[in-house]
Amino acid sequence: MSSGPPALPKGIPDCLKKRQLLNDKVLSPELCREYGRKFLELGWREDALEFFKKGGIADELEKLKDYALETGDAFLLRRLGHQASEDWRHLGERALVLGKLHFARRAFEIAGEEDKTALVAGLIAGQAAPEDN
Known part of the structure; x- marks a missing residue:
């Protein structure tokens, strides 16, 4: 029996990978939108917000x-x-x-x-x- 945290769904970065992505100076708006939408699908609006803000995704920010x-x-x-x-x-x-x-x-x-x-x-x-x- 594992006492670790539950596994994240496929394609969702863990907290360390998320931090690396958000600190990446050349992360494209398309990838920001993609990650943001993945987080939204899970109901994780705060995480989605971070990616939408980084990518300047105005339409998604307006939906939030x-x-x-x-x-x-x-x-x-x-x-x-x-x-x-x-x-x-x-x-x-x-x-x-x-x-x-x-x-x-x-x-x-x-x-x-x-x-x-x-x-x-x-x-x-x-x-x-x-x-x-």
Whole structure:
């Protein structure tokens, strides 16, 4: 019985190989897209993001942004780089609906929405109930 980590699917680099690839100054955008998509197939968006950013794969980065907004994932949206305040407000609202209170609070903070930040902070602390709008 092996106590080592499970084997990675075929074609997926381990962490050391991934680091080598990402540090490779001449890794082509095509290979970046290929590796990024392989990671996406596994649901490993953070790894996919690294390859899409390295290769400048704008269409794939936009899909990740759409996913972050749809799922209320403030961490992923932040990793994508600077975003408009409106995107952060949208993400905050979506995260709130999904019950991702910490992501909602962070998104509203970044968007400069002090009232909504305070509301969500109260929800997190158990001091307030959401209002129907």
